[in-house]
Amino acid sequence: MSGGGITYLSGGVGGAKLALGLARVLPPEDLAIIANTGDDFDHLGLRICPDIDTLVYTLSERANLAQGWGRQDESDGFMTAMRELGGPDWFFLGDRDLAMHVERTRRMRSGERLTEVTAALAGALGIGPRILPMTDTVAPTIIETVDGPVAFQDYFVRLRAAPAVTGFTLHGGAPQTPTAEVFAALEEPAMVIIGPSNPFISIDPILHLGGLRDRLRTLRDGGIPVVAVSPIVGGDAIKGPTAKMFRELGTDPSVTAVAERYSDIVSHLVLDTADAGAVGTVTALGIQAPVTPTVMRSVEDRIALARQVLALG
């Protein structure tokens, strides 16, 4: 929790890619990752934390890179038997992945905070950097759609992100507080990085925590670099419904739209080379706009982008 480190705000897949790059470049004690817990939900009596799990599997080199979620070398005996029994089968849980949810739930029921459980399980898998759940309380993201409000996993998995979005109710409508560990990671960081995650459903839930958005503004205004990496590249998202959500909310998905969402808190927005033409409109918002390849296909891409971002500090 000492000062001078890098604090990284992350959602799932896209955010986890850069997290791996940062983890490969920085000493573990210099990296704290604040993870969105807005997607977390209870299923089959188990607490499931998709973004934390994606970070844990990615950083421990256990992620299924081809699939984009879950673990590598996974099997489906549990789901096969669950279907035989006529149980709920809309949310896939691999046999190995299931151990994470069962052990997390067991530890939480025994009284441990999600922060403590996450530290223990990430540690067991050999992860050095801290993965900090944004809060230890329940802060579900509710997707407001033309068909009414929908719980996040219902929207994302069951409805395959199809219904048009009209807005978001973060933290289930009752703003939550960051953990002491999250506060500490933002006390005197050398730099804050916002990952190339969905601004609406991965980053906003973190920024919505009591005092957190103000804290980032104060850091930036005090000269600490607060650097976002754009999740929009060439007018589209690399993965997931980010661009679709911008459109449904009446905004053209662009780096400028991203810059406008973060203009009160960031000093830099890192643009992909495909968006070099937008440097002027971003800098006009008072935000520096360094340009570099941001699409991370290989581990080398992740390390290269991490180095580029860190060089801004």
Next chain:
Amino acid sequence: MSGGGITYLSGGVGGAKLALGLARVLPPEDLAIIANTGDDFDHLGLRICPDIDTLVYTLSERANLAQGWGRQDESDGFMTAMRELGGPDWFFLGDRDLAMHVERTRRMRSGERLTEVTAALAGALGIGPRILPMTDTVAPTIIETVDGPVAFQDYFVRLRAAPAVTGFTLHGGAPQTPTAEVFAALEEPAMVIIGPSNPFISIDPILHLGGLRDRLRTLRDGGIPVVAVSPIVGGDAIKGPTAKMFRELGTDPSVTAVAERYSDIVSHLVLDTADAGAVGTVTALGIQAPVTPTVMRSVEDRIALARQVLALG
């Protein structure tokens, strides 16, 4: 729940073998199986019912016959990952088997009784006869040993049944009540059969239910056959610690010792051909002692024994 059927009291492996024989011979509506729940326990936040599961897997032809417990075609992804995470790994849970515990626990948390859950899950796997948990409440068998009291699974799995037994505290010391379904199955049965299960830890927990032992005596005294199949063959048990327990409690393991334990409730004790020499001592207790091969190696053995036992009715 209609009268005139066969009601069978069963523990796990040995009892389940004869249950399969009975299920192959009888119309499903004529067979009710009362299952011991004294071995049930909570593990990893899941309700695990070993004897019910053994009955369900056996009757649905999913049991791992070579191993004697668990499911066939099982995989160990969950346990492998659990070990990686440093979680509790002393009790093996196969990936497919885990679905049973997760779905049972989910249904019980939603308010269903164990009896209802068991009916639904057994039905989903195509099982016709009723499998009735002896009680819907918690009735743990505590093994009293020279090293002090031990929870059943701790004794059986963790300690491998090694400590010498000094006694048993059934139902955790607070006698429980049978379910309405168990009462109904004993209202006007054509016959009651007690399986070749461990008398101390599989059958006694059932007999210890409020009113049940008296009910069997009343049935027998009213002319209804109450037939036990001896779990002791040639002075030893086919499987498990039955003979060891007899010895530790100061009794020579024999069919006569079994007959003495059941003398107040049974009309017949079925002996294996190896014990034909003991017919006289058993009948001297006022118990008929038919002799037939009772060791069930094949499915044909199970059917043959079922027919022999049913012929006593």
